[in-house]
Amino acid sequence: MDSTAPLAITMGDPAGIGPEIVVKAFRDQPELTRAAFVAGDLGCMRKAAVAVAAPGTPPIPVALIESPLQVMQVPPGCLPVLQAAAVPTGVRWGEVSASAGRAAGESVQWAARAALAGDVAGLVTAPLHKEALSAAGFEFPGHTELLQYEAARHAGVSPTQMPVRMMLANQELRTVLVSIHMSLRHAIDAVTFEGISQTLDIAEASLQRLLGRSPRLGVAGLNPHAGEGGLFGSEEREVIEPAVAAARARGIDASGPHAPDTVFMRARQGEFDAVIAMYHDQGLIPVKYLGVEQGVNVTLGLPLVRTSPDHGTAFDLAGTGRADASSLIEAIRMARRMLRGA
């Protein structure tokens, strides 16, 4: 990974708000988006530039670049786009379609491969629609699994040998998930000694780099009141406690299992640097509830930097120009910070 190379920002699903928030980030944050470019479709980005332009003002100019390094020749105030995928005519705002999913997926694939080859420093991904991605034939539920697959392929190992985890973070709270995109029934089955141990190892290594010290990891229970001494479930005693004890024996500053209904509040008050959440919604609801405009999604465990806003494609807002770009801007900021190693 070359941290001085340009940063790729994928356009997201062209039927969603991704292209519009990307335009807003370039328009409103010229310093932050310097040496960054969009991996996507030129026509789609021009349409988005028109959608977000204030009445009576011209849209920001959108320029085609042929390679990441050409971004350095693009004048300030201009949005550089590398044609990583084509959006066919007929893709309409707010509609799930295989064509849109294909363009979104191909943009991410292009950016991942460019990052792994060292042509870009890292990637920030605008949201894609998971149903559209699936309709396009991608076998990955989301970015995280697609990137895990690409990184494993690059390293010549199987995806299980390249374990990754989703972290959601804002100024007040970080959560790292044991499992990601699966049904709640399957997520309960995924609460295993190995799964928790791997999550603790990945969180420890990634946050050590980010914080410059060993992170304090608060592990949430699965059941109400962390099982209440076995009255409300046995996973805490049988699986989570042993995984926390084993992690402590490896030198990780982990504690728990803590009651899930109060562990996030305790982290926000400063007791933990991150909460290890047992499944997707347990960890994401607290962060998103603090404000969808603040959260950043970071994939931990990859050999590349990848961040993303914490929200989705917001099809209800697509094309209106009203989508808030703050979370994407935070994601770009976070990617820059991670590339600096701070």
Ligand SMILES: NC(=O)C1=CN([C@@H]2O[C@H](COP(=O)(O)OP(=O)(O)OC[C@H]3O[C@@H](n4cnc5c(N)ncnc54)[C@H](O)[C@@H]3O)[C@@H](O)[C@H]2O)C=CC1
């Ligand atoms: N990083 C990614 O690619 C992510 C993709 N998704 C995907 O997005 C699709 C839609 O997901 P939903 O559950 O509907 O969540 P969503 O985040 O797209 O929308 C939920 C609500 O938040 C609002 N909202 C979201 N982003 C906003 C913004 N920037 N400014 C103002 N309001 C905003 C929407 O208008 C809607 O009312 C799904 O396919 C989901 O899987 C969801 C989260 C992250």
Ligand SMILES: NCC(=O)COP(=O)(O)O
């Ligand atoms: N809820 C966050 C989410 O689903 C994002 O997934 P990914 O596309 O970052 O894998």
